[in-house]
Amino acid sequence: DIQMTQSPSSLSASVGDRVTITCRASQTISTYLNWYQQKPGKAPKLLIYAASSLQSGVPSRFSGSGSGTDFTLTISSLQPEDFATYYCQQTYNTPFTFGQGTKLDIK
Amino acid sequence: QVQLQESGPGLVKPSQTLSLTCTVSGGSISSKGYYWSWIRQHPGKGLEWIGYIYYSGSTYYKPSLKSRTTMSVDTSKNQFSLRLTSVTAADTAVYYCARLADPRKLDYWGQGTLVTVSS
Numbered sequence: 001d002i003q004m005t006q007s008p009s010s011l012s013a014s015v016g017d018r019v020t021i022t023c024r025a026s027q028t029i030s031t032y033l034n035w036y037q038q039k040p041g042k043a044p045k046l047l048i049y050a051a052s053s054l055q056s057g058v059p060s061r062f063s064g065s066g067s068g069t070d071f072t073l074t075i076s077s078l079q080p081e082d083f084a085t086y087y088c089q090q091t092y093n094t095p096f097t098f099g100q101g102t103k104l105d106i107k
Numbered sequence: 108q109v110q111l112q113e114s115g116p117g118l119v120k121p122s123q124t125l126s127l128t129c130t131v132s133g134g135s136i137s138s139k140g141y142y143w144s145w146i147r148q149h150p151g152k153g154l155e156w157i158g159y160i161y162y163s164g165s166t167y168y169k170p171s172l173k174s175r176t177t178m179s180v181d182t183s184k185n186q187f188s189l190r191l192t193s194v195t196a197a198d199t200a201v202y203y204c205a206r207l208a209d210p211r212k213l214d215y216w217g218q219g220t221l222v223t224v225s226s
Contacts, residue, residue: 032210034211043205043217044203049210049211055212089154091210091212095156095169098155100153
């Protein structure tokens with residue numbers, strides 16, 4: 001299985017901050033990388049697919065980049081509703097696998 | 108707007124079978140190009156993809172769960188289902204159904220249902 005490693009595991013930031021979360025794959029996955037946001041008690045929500053494509057309806061402050069093994073999710077200016085846990089997922093090879101998550105909370 | 112809704116028992120006894128159904132509304136489960144998936148999340152933990160089924164009935168299961176997993180689809184009811192046999196406490200989790208769309212993104216999710224394995 002392809003292992004996905006996110007860093008950091010947790011992050012404290014303030015409203016208005018620029019935040020970057022990293023995801024590394026154990027082998028190359030081209031751009032088959034998705035990012036999800038999950039709030040407590042809710043289902044994950046797709047933010048970014050194919051490494052850098054913004055899902056319809058997602059604010060433009062979210063962006064993704066990378067290819068091969070290294071990827072980043074950037075939130076350009078944190079809003080109060082962005083405090084949540086973020087997961088990356090590779091869909092290059094089955095079984096599709098997720099990172100362990102990055103919990104973003106308020107500083 | 109596509110919506111998915113999981114249903115099934117919230118409590119299952121050890122060694123028995125977990126059975127869940129996902130009802131799709133706002134779109135046809137028979138639409139080409141969509142793979143109907145199950146994902147679970149152990150309490151306080153990360154996400155684990157279990158597998159998917161296509162409307163034709165073809166399936167893919169995560170190898171570590173394959174021997175205990177069966178997925179099926181009922182196109183007449185616009186539903187797909189998950190069966191997990193011989194459950195243990197380690198199968199206690201929130202189970203989500205979701206749609207896998209091109210290019211391999213999980214774009215619609217159900218709200219999730221907690222299944223507890225306990226006697």
